[in-house]
Amino acid sequence: MLVGQLEPKRSFYRNSMTILVVCIFLISLGRAAFQMMTPTLDARMLSSTAVPMLINSGIVQSKEAEVKVVLWFEQGDIPLEIWAKRPMPDWVWYSKSLQTESGKVAVTLSGSHIVNKNEETNLYTWYTTMAQQLAKVGGKIYIDERVPQAIDISAYLSQINALPAQWSLLGNTVSIAAYHSNLKTKVWAGQDRINIQLLCRGKNNEGQTVLAMPALLEEF
Numbered sequence: 001m002l003v004g005q006l007e008p009k010r011s012f013y014r015n016s017m018t019i020l021v022v023c024i025f026l027i028s029l030g031r032a033a034f035q036m037m038t039p040t041l042d043a044r045m046l047s048s049t050a051v052p053m054l055i056n057s058g059i060v061q062s063k064e065a066e067v068k069v070v071l072w073f074e075q076g077d078i079p080l081e082i083w084a085k086r087p088m089p090d091w092v093w094y095s096k097s098l099q100t101e102s103g104k105v106a107v108t109l110s111g112s113h114i115v116n117k118n119e120e121t122n123l124y125t126w127y128t129t130m131a132q133q134l135a136k137v138g139g140k141i142y143i144d145e146r147v148p149q150a151i152d153i154s155a156y157l158s159q160i161n162a163l164p165a166q167w168s169l170l171g172n173t174v175s176i177a178a179y180h181s182n183l184k185t186k187v188w189a190g191q192d193r194i195n196i197q198l199l200c201r202g203k204n205n206e207g208q209t210v211l212a213m214p215a216l217l218e219e220f
Contacts (some may be wrong), residue, residue, distance in 0.1 A: 051160050051182050051196075053124055054147050054211050055117045059156055061205070062147040064114050067123065070142040070217055071109040071134065074100065078107055079137050085130060088113055088123075120145075127213070131185045141185065143213045150207030153198045165192040173201040177215065185214045 054060050069091075071082065078095065086093060091111040100106050115123060123143075131141050153176050157164055162178040166189055169175075177194040179186070186195045195214035201207045210216065 051124070051162075051180055053120050054145055054151075054209065055115075055120045056124075057156060057159060059151050059159070060147050060149050060209070062149055064116050065120065066112070066146045067115050067120075068110065068112040068144040068218075069123075069127075070144070071130075072140040072142065073107045073109075073138065074104060074140075075138055076105045076107050078109055079139075082109070082134075082137075082139070085126075085133075086111060088115075088119065128184065131183075135184075142215070142217050143211075144216065144218060145211045147209050148207075149205055149209060150200050150202035151205075151209045153200050153209075156198065157196075162196055165189070165194050172203060172207075173199060175199045183213065187214045189215065 052058075053065070055062065055065050071078070073079075076097065088111075091113045093109060093111040095107060095109045097105050097107050113119075127141060127143055134141050153174060154164075157176065157178050160180060162180040164176050164178045166177040167175065175197065177189055177192070177197045179192075179194050180196055183195040186193050188194075197212045197215045198209065199212075199216065200209045
């Protein structure tokens, strides 16, 4: 009689443990699936989000920035269709020829202007589109944006999810080169692939910051 009474209890205990194990397994499986999906969702959200330039980042106090764009053509010719795709009609544009290290004569088309927050957004959209078009005709595009304020470069790169690749410190000037997966342009700095470079000179908020994509062409 005692054995007969214990057997149903053991059976119930086994069934309960089996159900509990299955539940734990399903919960673990669901958690693993969620963890696997999370990077994908984050990547999708990140890919649809424009990389903020200095004004739109919210880190700088300035409402305007000085921007210079350089279109670089290694073969020495500027395609006619490029002249019609300038970012702003009232920009000042000029072209010049220069000899490269390989001995070729390259041609650059440069434009500069003071932009506000909305113009900066339009400029970034134009930059990403133009970068892909120029790549098809052997050209490159560089952007140089400057504000009269020193910023926390590390905070900026962390905010836009850029991966630092190189850094240097010279006096009160800090330079960090990084890579961002959203940007289609890239250059090689040694063995490192980069497409964003930030330089900051000054102390606290007093100083100057330059954001260059994919790298800085002119002196800071």
